[in-house]
Amino acid sequence: DAMVIQNPRYQVTQFGKPVTLSCSQTLNHNVMYWYQQKSSQAPKLLFHYYDKDFNNEADTPDNFQSRRPNTSFCFLDIRSPGLGDAAMYLCATGGQETQYFGPGTRLLVL
Amino acid sequence: GNSVTQMEGPVTLSEEAFLTINCTYTATGYPSLFWYVQYPGEGLQLLLKATKADDKGSNKGFEATYRKETTSFHLEKGSVQVSDSAVYFCALSDSPGGYNKLIFGAGTRLAVHP
Numbered sequence: 001d002a003m004v005i006q007n008p009r010y011q012v013t014q015f016g017k018p019v020t021l022s023c024s025q026t027l028n029h030n031v032m033y034w035y036q037q038k039s040s041q042a043p044k045l046l047f048h049y050y051d052k053d054f055n056n057e058a059d060t061p062d063n064f065q066s067r068r069p070n071t072s073f074c075f076l077d078i079r080s081p082g083l084g085d086a087a088m089y090l091c092a093t094g095g096q097e098t099q100y101f102g103p104g105t106r107l108l109v110l
Numbered sequence: 111g112n113s114v115t116q117m118e119g120p121v122t123l124s125e126e127a128f129l130t131i132n133c134t135y136t137a138t139g140y141p142s143l144f145w146y147v148q149y150p151g152e153g154l155q156l157l158l159k160a161t162k163a164d165d166k167g168s169n170k171g172f173e174a175t176y177r178k179e180t181t182s183f184h185l186e187k188g189s190v191q192v193s194d195s196a197v198y199f200c201a202l203s204d205s206p207g208g209y210n211k212l213i214f215g216a217g218t219r220l221a222v223h224p
Contacts, residue, residue, distance in 0.1 A: 006153075031209050042199060042214035043154065050209055090153050094210055097142055097161060097203065101153040 003027050004102035006091050012108045013081050021076040021105045023091030032074040033099065034066060035090040043090055049074060081109045112137045116200045116215035123190055123222050131185040131218045133174075133200035141202040143167075143176055143183040144212070148197045157185075157198070190222045 005024045013019040025032065030051050035043035047056045049068045063085070065077040078085055086109045092099040117132040135143065142161045146154040158167030163178035172187045183200060200215040 004153075040217070042216050043212075045211060048209055048211075055209070092154075097210065098144075098156060098159065099210060099212055100156065101146075104153040106151075 003100050004091055004093055006089075006102040006105050008105060009103060010106050010108070012110060013078075014110050015082065016080045019078050019081055019107065021078075021089050021091075021107070023074045023076070023102055024072050025074075025091075025093040025100075025102075026072070027093055027100065028071060029093040030071065031094055032068060033092040033094070034064075034074070034076050035092065037088040037090055037104070039087075046076075078107075081107070083109050085109055112141065112202060112204045112213050114200050114202055114213055114215035116198075116218050119197075119217075119219040121218060121220045123220070125192055125222055125224050126189045127222075129185070129187040129190045129194075129220070131198055131200075131220070133183045133185065133215060135181050135183065135200075135202050137181075137202055137204070140178070141204060143174070144201040144203070145172070145174055145183070145185050146199045146201060146214075148199065148217070150196070154199065190220070192222045192224055195220055195222045 007022050033048040034046045037043040046060045067075045088104045088106050090104045091102045113136045144159045145157040147157045158169040160167040160176035166175045174183050174185045197217045197219050199217045201212045204211045
């Protein structure tokens, strides 16, 4: 059974048009993470939630925002996507030691 | 800061060959170490982990031993299969402020041919 679900798997948006990616988890963990993975690169942490506390990485652009309405769901909002934001976006959740990843959403910016 | 270095790929092997993917780390303290695998078009799956020195993580025929003296966590498998073709990421956990931040290596692509 899927533990971390991401929708959609593929998302196409236009340059500058806001887009939202969604993630849900069935593990009831209090931490959720969003990573950006560009082609042939390692995943890079954008931010995480500890319960409702939002924590931004220092180098995450302001263009990226997030919402967590409840324990199960977390959203990634890209306010004005640029061509450089085309990537795989990975959601993860986890306890003290291990992170569990979703299948990712591949974002294409036209 | 903490970092992970792993061997560059791609690594190309014939089926049933022995696999080693090298991983070394730099860290203050004693982080947990992980190997994640990413199949084409998919997210990351945890392959194995080790939480303290001399621990050996193992799963699906893969093994890695946490070596504090050499700051290494090399991934090995005795006999690879075509289905093992994927990208492998070594990672360490850096836990500032109570959450588990993963720092990944650049990834090593493995291609196994029949």
